[in-house]
Amino acid sequence: MTSSNVLVTGGAGYIGSHMILALRDAGRPVVVLDDLSTGLAAAVPAGVPLVRGCVGDADLVTSIARTYRVGAIVHFAGSIVVPDSVADPMAYYLNNTVRSRELISAAVAVGVRNFVFSSTAAVYGEASAEPLGEDTPLAPVSPYGASKLMTERMLADAGLAYGLRYAALRYFNVAGADPLGRAGQSGGRATHLIKLAAQAAVGLRAGLDCFGDDYPTRDGTCVRDYIHVSDLVQAHMLALGHLEGGGPNLVANCGYGFGASVREVIGAMKRASGVDFPVRPAPRRAGDPAALVADATRLRETLGWVARHDDLDGIVASALAWERRLAETRRPAFTAAMGHA
Ligand SMILES: NC(=O)c1ccc[n+]([C@@H]2O[C@H](COP(=O)([O-])OP(=O)(O)OC[C@H]3O[C@@H](n4cnc5c(N)ncnc54)[C@H](O)[C@@H]3O)[C@@H](O)[C@H]2O)c1
Numbered sequence: 001m002t003s004s005n006v007l008v009t010g011g012a013g014y015i016g017s018h019m020i021l022a023l024r025d026a027g028r029p030v031v032v033l034d035d036l037s038t039g040l041a042a043a044v045p046a047g048v049p050l051v052r053g054c055v056g057d058a059d060l061v062t063s064i065a066r067t068y069r070v071g072a073i074v075h076f077a078g079s080i081v082v083p084d085s086v087a088d089p090m091a092y093y094l095n096n097t098v099r100s101r102e103l104i105s106a107a108v109a110v111g112v113r114n115f116v117f118s119s120t121a122a123v124y125g126e127a128s129a130e131p132l133g134e135d136t137p138l139a140p141v142s143p144y145g146a147s148k149l150m151t152e153r154m155l156a157d158a159g160l161a162y163g164l165r166y167a168a169l170r171y172f173n174v175a176g177a178d179p180l181g182r183a184g185q186s187g188g189r190a191t192h193l194i195k196l197a198a199q200a201a202v203g204l205r206a207g208l209d210c211f212g213d214d215y216p217t218r219d220g221t222c223v224r225d226y227i228h229v230s231d232l233v234q235a236h237m238l239a240l241g242h243l244e245g246g247g248p249n250l251v252a253n254c255g256y257g258f259g260a261s262v263r264e265v266i267g268a269m270k271r272a273s274g275v276d277f278p279v280r281p282a283p284r285r286a287g288d289p290a291a292l293v294a295d296a297t298r299l300r301e302t303l304g305w306v307a308r309h310d311d312l313d314g315i316v317a318s319a320l321a322w323e324r325r326l327a328e329t330r331r332p333a334f335t336a337a338m339g340h341a
Pocket residue numbers: 009010011012013014015016033034035036037038039040053054055056075076077078079080095099118119120121170171172173174175187
């Protein structure tokens with residue numbers, strides 16, 4: 001096993017914080033670079049160095065790579081809200097594409113060999129086939145998807161020109177929380193369906209909007225392939241080992257091969273919590289494809305990945321458990337702020 005450090009960008013965020021736990025569980029030294037724009041310093045486990053800064057700061061990246069003898073970068077940092085990218089595309093091209101370019105350039109210049117990148121199912125756009133293989137035509141319908149696709153393209157070119165070794169993992173919808181309760185989705189502004197449903201279940205919000213019920217799907221609501229964050233992180237660990245072991249560059253979908261509709265997710269959350277929170281019909285949300293379901297054959301066959309948490313009820317239950325834990329830790333602070341301490 002290699003003992004060089006792994007630089008986790010965006011390690012104070014939802015998925016990055018789970019990756020840090022997996023690396024530490026495997027005995028790998030880690031350093032985190034995060035600007036804390038959506039992440040929380042508290043999500044980085046004690047003892048893991050956290051450098052607060054931007055991935056687009058090439059001097060900073062170079063200095064971290066030298067100081068910590070970084071051998072691999074796992075790049076989670078980015079802006080992630082599809083409708084925001086429709087409203088403000090230039091912000092997404094800056095944070096996701098331009099700053100990734102700086103990071104990749106710095107990695108190449110300082111001699112970091114291996115690079116794992118958070119890509120997305122949004123690179124496929126309006127899916128014509130289901131499930132989607134990696135060879136499906138790439139036609140993103142949101143600036144978010146386009147901003148990620150451009151980074152994939154830069155990695156492919158950097159691989160050819162400079163020998164950078166990379167894996168671009170196209171996540172479908174990531175959800176759930178660490179089964180040991182050490183991490184979960186904590187960031188301030190929630191937009192993801194399962195997170196919002198969990199917040200409704202614990203009483204943090206009055207209910208939930210269902211964006212569109214006239215899609216060409218089995219119940220009219222959008223279908224997504226929800227992958228448990230622990231299974232996703234395991235794919236990253238395998239991808240890292242694959243690159244470090246000399247395996248070829250890789251682009252792979254991360255999902256289970258079956259989807260759940262918005263209505264099915266809401267039903268699962270109501271069952272798990274026992275709370276019948278209100279659900280309001282709402283117009284379609286900009287940039288939402290009707291259905292996104294992964295064909296994850298390549299991930300299984302190339303990396304030997306095995307899904308261990310591929311059960312919607314379990315995913316929803318782990319998200320709910322984390323939300324309840326957050327509500328418990330918030331309650332004293334809230335009570336104090338209201339002058340009732
Ligand atoms: N959550 C999903 O369902 C999903 C699906 C597909 C792809 N992804 C990708 O996975 C990655 C992680 O997503 P997440 O859900 O953990 O989001 P998140 O918002 O919780 O984490 C992103 C982290 O990156 C940091 N960050 C943002 N811009 C930065 C910059 N310029 N420099 C340094 N740090 C910066 C944020 O502070 C945050 O800690 C993203 O790249 C996202 O596009 C997520």
